[in-house]
Amino acid sequence: MHDLVIRNGKIVDGSGNEAFMGDIAIDGDRITKIGFIKDQGKEEIDAEGHLVTPGWVDIHTHYDGQVCWDSYLTPSCWHGVTTVVMGNCGVGFAPVKPGTEEFLVQLMEGVEDIPGVALNEGVSWDWESFPEYLDSIGKNNYAMDIGAMIGHGPIRSYVMGMDRCQGKEEASDSEIAEMAKITREAIEAGALGFSTSRTYLHRDKFGEYVPGTEATAKEMRKIANTIADLGQGTLEIVSDWMDQDIELDWVKEFVEKSDRTLTYAQTGGNPLETWKYCEENFPKGVKIRPQFPGRPTGMLFSLESTVHPFIAHPSYAEIADKTLEEKVAAMKDESFKQKMLSEEPAVDKNHMIYTLMMSFDKQFPMNEIPDYEPSYEASIAGIAESSNKSVMEVM
Template sequence: MHDLVIRAGTVVDGTGSPGRTADVAISDGVVTDVGRINERARQVIDADGALVTPGFVDVHTHYDGQATWDPLLSPSCWHGVTSVVMGNCGVGFAPVAPDRHEWLIGLMEGVEDIPGAALSEGIQWGWESFPEYLDTIEGQRRVVDVGTQVPHGAVRAFVMGERGARNEPATAADIEAMAEIVRRGIEAGALGFSTSRTLAHRAIDGEPVPGTFAAEDELFGIGSVLGELQTGVFELAPAGVLGEDLAAPDKEVDWMRRLAAATGRPVTFALTQNNADPGAWRRQLDLAAEAAAEGVPLRPQVHGRTVSILLGFSTFHPFNFT
């Protein structure tokens, strides 16, 4: 007898095969059979008219604060998501100096419109280093799996203080220190490193996030850690996503491609369309395809749906985009 049989659903297994009507049997938490199942089960779910799929992996989330207190990570868990990746776009909550707690909250609130009051109340700040943050995440009970990346904004501010927060150029010593923090984070279990270069991402005070104007020596200096360790991804929101610089999309792909080639590690970036240059996304996609054909792991993050932003006077974003 099976523990569970899901009957008559449209099974889409994630391999690229067409969906098909089938039953799915589960015992001891493991899928044991897919097809026509006649055996009895302790529990039966009638999935006629519904899709039956593996759990979805959401590679771009911002649960960095919520993951420290919420075992559900809603709303993702309500929609078939069983694994999430956070620490995207260079924003997150580690490493952090004791006097930078509210500053990092303001960074996340500005970029992602997550209420700062909720973050201030929910985050207990039982860490300073990135490995300590991972320990905090590991200690939480939860219904979905989580992975995270080392965020550039937090690292820059931790190493450079106000110079980093104000986007001043990094010195060689700064870059070495940031690279070491990223190294320790990845060795402790981080999935990679993330940054943001778009003017769409601003802190609650309206300032561009740390790393927006980082020079190539900083980006490649930190990215080289991934190559040395031969693990981890380099994720970013590239410049030009709002159409603020029409030359940016092509320039961004150029250095991202060179970084991926130099390190041998995946560089993944948000692929978006803007009104100022509606065809830029196609050029970036074609350039990424050319890179892939040469064995260079340059991978756009393509949205599965139209992306929208809820605008209102109670949010920061209406003023952010003026």
């Protein structure tokens, strides 16, 4: 008799082979048989009509705060995820000096649209260093496995201070050495690696670029070489410049001279050139891989989100700090409405953020029950055509 038998499921085993119908037997913490199983199980699950797959590993999440109050890490646990990696995009909550917690909340709120109210109420802040953060969350029991990276934002603000960490001011040699030391201590304590954001898409709650966006290649090279010398950990980067020498020089040095892995999300430039480099060099043992979604990334736009089609209009800046109700009232005012509709967004038309805001054929009003395969006619562009209005007026 087996401990557990899952019967009648459509099994996708992760090998790349075709799915097949069958049963799975589990004894202890091991799968012991796959196929048609005659023996009974102490517990049995009828999986008819369901897929049975290995657990999914989600390498890009932002549960850094949610781990403090949600042992199930919803909604990931609802979708077959059994391992999550958090601390991506250079944001996180450690290290942190007492009294600067709100700064890190505002970074996370701006980059990931996670409400600051939830973070302020839910995060325990019973740590200062990253090893102490791991110790804190390690006291909890979770429904899945969790890995964490240390973010460039918290490190830079901890070392340089909130006033200097976000601008173009370069870190001193001693500050760079301290950042590298903190990175080393974090990885030695159990961090999976180091992450950084190098894209103008990522801004804090107030629109300022996140720490590390414009850090020098010298700073990036020192931290990368620390990981290489340590022989542990990975490096994750989100960058507008992955196809340019300003980034590729130190990236290539890191991946070609060490056995460490770098994963990246490219947010600007020519992605095919970078991808070509990966494909040509990965078989040679160069561990650089793009992070690529299995389906197009979706974004929610609202007057309370960090990005939406009006965010870069000069007139919107006049009401940006008002409450939602006050924003709606102002935009219903006919004179204010016409002024805003006459403006062009103050953003580089070649930048990805302009494409995000202005791709009206891919923007759809959201109902209570989302339609994940809407028609063009249901898009803002489609509605504008059928109603003989401009897309911005429809918005």
